[in-house]
Structures are given as C-alpha cells and as structure tokens.
Amino acid sequence: MSGAAYVVGAVRSPVGRRGGGLAGVHPADLGARVLRALVERTGAPAEAVDDVVWGCVGQVGPQASNIGRTTVLSAGWPESVPAMTVDRQCGSSQQALHLAAQAVLSGTQDLVVAGGVEVMSQVPIGSPTLVGVEAGMPHPRGGTGWAERYGAQEVSQFRGAELIAERWGLGRAAMEAHAVESHRRARAAIEAGDLADEVVPVAGVTADEGPRPDATPERLAGLTPLRAGGRITAALASQISDGAAAVLVASEDAVTRHGLTPSPGSTR
Missing domain, CATH: 3.40.47.10 (Thiolase/Chalcone synthase)
Structure with missing residues (x-):
C-alpha cells in the first residue's frame, strides 16, 4: 500500500x-x-x-x-x-x-x-425525528444538557439561513439573483451535455430535473418569505x-x- x-x-x-x-x-x-x-x-x-x-x-x-x-x-x-x-x-x-x-x-x-x-x-x-416523536420517543434535543445550554429556542435550517443572511448583510435581491443565475448555469450545462459523462440514467430519467426554466427575478420576487419580515423564500432553499x-x-x-x-x- x-x-x-x-x-x-x-x-x-x-x-x-x-x-x-x-x-x-x-x-x-x-x-x-x-x-x-x-x-x-x-x-x-x-x-x-x-x-x-x-x-x-x-x-x-x-x-x-x-x-x-x-x-x-x-x-x-x-x-x-x-x-x-x-x-x-x-x-x-x-x-x-x-x-x-x-x-x-x-x-x-x-x-x-x-x-x-x-x-x-x-x-x-426530518423524518427520523418526526417518526420517533410520533412513536412516543423523546425528541433528539429534549435532554437536560441541551436545554441548559440552548433553552427552547428554534433550531432549524430556516432560522440558520436567516441568521447568516442577517450577520453578513445578504439582501434578498442579491440572493435571488444568485439563485436565478444558478438555475441558468445548470440548464446551460445540461443542454451542452457537460454533465453527460458523470450521469447514469435511472428509471428513464437521463438529466437533472431540478433546474427551472421559469426561474426569473420577477417570479422569485413575488414569493412569500418563510417567516414574516424574513429574507428566505422557497426559492432560496435547497430543493427536495x-x-x-x-x-x-x-x-x-x-x-x-x-x-x-x-x-x-x-x-x-
């Protein structure tokens, strides 16, 4: 070796x-x-x-x-x-x-x-947590040590994204412009065949389904934030x-x- x-x-x-x-x-x-x-x-x-x-x-x-x-x-x-x-x-x-x-x-x-x-x-x-709680198991963050350190404050990707945007002054318009450009580049790469060598077709699917042809600044600007007064919308979150x-x-x-x-x- x-x-x-x-x-x-x-x-x-x-x-x-x-x-x-x-x-x-x-x-x-x-x-x-x-x-x-x-x-x-x-x-x-x-x-x-x-x-x-x-x-x-x-x-x-x-x-x-x-x-x-x-x-x-x-x-x-x-x-x-x-x-x-x-x-x-x-x-x-x-x-x-x-x-x-x-x-x-x-x-x-x-x-x-x-x-x-x-x-x-x-x-x-979130399925592992939700399924466990629904079955009567304690929440993963339900211990005494966690509560003593963090209390009952919300811990989620959405809140984390808002805190990051606030901390580094990332405005919604700038983030949405980045998202639109990301979709454009992904579509362009697919159309040019740049990703063909790394992708193996499965169940009749031959290319990424996520990039949206209808991603425009105007369309993103019309979305409702995930929380009142927030900057993060569904368009600024990772896709499912x-x-x-x-x-x-x-x-x-x-x-x-x-x-x-x-x-x-x-x-x-």
Missing part, C-alpha cells in the same frame, strides 16, 4: 425532483445502479473493494438499517464487501469521501467506495431531491494492480 490516494471514478444518478421520475425508486436500488455503473466504467472488480462508506441523513424507513450495506447487496456485489452508513447531516457524503481517502492514505485499505443516497420523496426531511452518487478512491498499488486511471488532479 502507498501514501497516496487517487479518485479513479465518479458517477451519479440524475437528481430528481420531489415526486419526479426517481420518486418511486427504492433508495437501495438507486444506489445500486450507481455502484454497478462505477465498476463498469472503471474496470475495478467489485470483490476487490475493501469498504463502502455511504452517506445518508434520513436513516429511517427504506433508508434505515445501514442503507450502505443494503445498497452493496442490492448491487449484486459479493457479500464479503463491507459497508457502513455515516450521518453528518448535509455533509454526509462529503464525510464519506474524507473517510475513504483517509483509509487509503493511512495504508490500511487499497480500494474504497465513497458515496451516498437520499430519496426525499420517500423519506422527507432524489439521487445517489459514488466515487472510487484507490491507492497507488491498486491503480497499478487493477489498471485504473486516476482522474486529473486527484492525487493527494
């Missing part, structure tokens, strides 16, 4: 909208499609994968019980390939990549897959989406042994 880590493959599903073309695909099947495509495109043998590190926030229902492991088995990979699921909220899959790279850099593993899945059409945001992605991280030895091709600039 070596002290270098290379990204030798990356693939993702299209990103579907809530209730869109991927809404009915089981999360394990969605992730499995990505895993199969990853080894097909790189030529790496699935049985040589030392570990799969899978990010997922909504670990309840179809995404519970170690969705990483369920995904590996659903992909038809050998039962000898282990997997774990990590939750660092919105940074879960990024954390999965860090852990994969660290395992390779440390010399303890040669070939590690990092990725994740989220099918928010089936597992809405369905998707999966995976990358393959390899040591120098694994690159040579399996004839893999590092992505440009991926050496670490």
